[in-house]
Amino acid sequence: MSKSVDVSQQYTFTSSIDVTAILDRLEVQYLDVNEHRAIVIFAGGILNLESQAGLLTDLERAEITVYDLPLNSDRNTTNETEAAIELIEDFRNQLSN
Numbered sequence: 001m002s003k004s005v006d007v008s009q010q011y012t013f014t015s016s017i018d019v020t021a022i023l024d025r026l027e028v029q030y031l032d033v034n035e036h037r038a039i040v041i042f043a044g045g046i047l048n049l050e051s052q053a054g055l056l057t058d059l060e061r062a063e064i065t066v067y068d069l070p071l072n073s074d075r076n077t078t079n080e081t082e083a084a085i086e087l088i089e090d091f092r093n094q095l096s097n
Contacts, residue, residue: 007084008065010052011092019049019056022095032056042091044070064088 023030023040030040036051046068052061066084 005066005069005080005084007081007088008063009085009088009092010061010063012061013059013096016054016058016060017095019059019062019095021057026094028094039067040091042094043087045087047088047091064091 019038020030020032023038028040028042030038030049032038035055035057038049038056040047040049045066048063048065048067049056050063050065051059052063054060066087069080069083069087
């Protein structure tokens with residue numbers, strides 16, 4: 001695994017989403033820790049998704065934290081914080097589409 005990072009972003013979705021159904025549809029691996037939290041492997045990175053409002057199946061607001069960046073990241077940055085924010089943005093965009 002790559003060096004550990006701890007960067008978080010909070011998001012409010014325009015309408016509630018079923019995160020588990022979206023992750024299943026996208027074939028993204030995840031572990032639902034409980035009804036409010038999941039550990040997600042996305043694009044080779046490890047993310048923590050925690051509900052701030054609603055369940056994972058009816059999510060309105062969430063905090064997404066990068067625990068670990070992809071080992072061989074091809075992101076156009078050398079700054080780990082920027083790379084983590086970019087990974088979170090990519091993940092959020094997938095959830096919103």
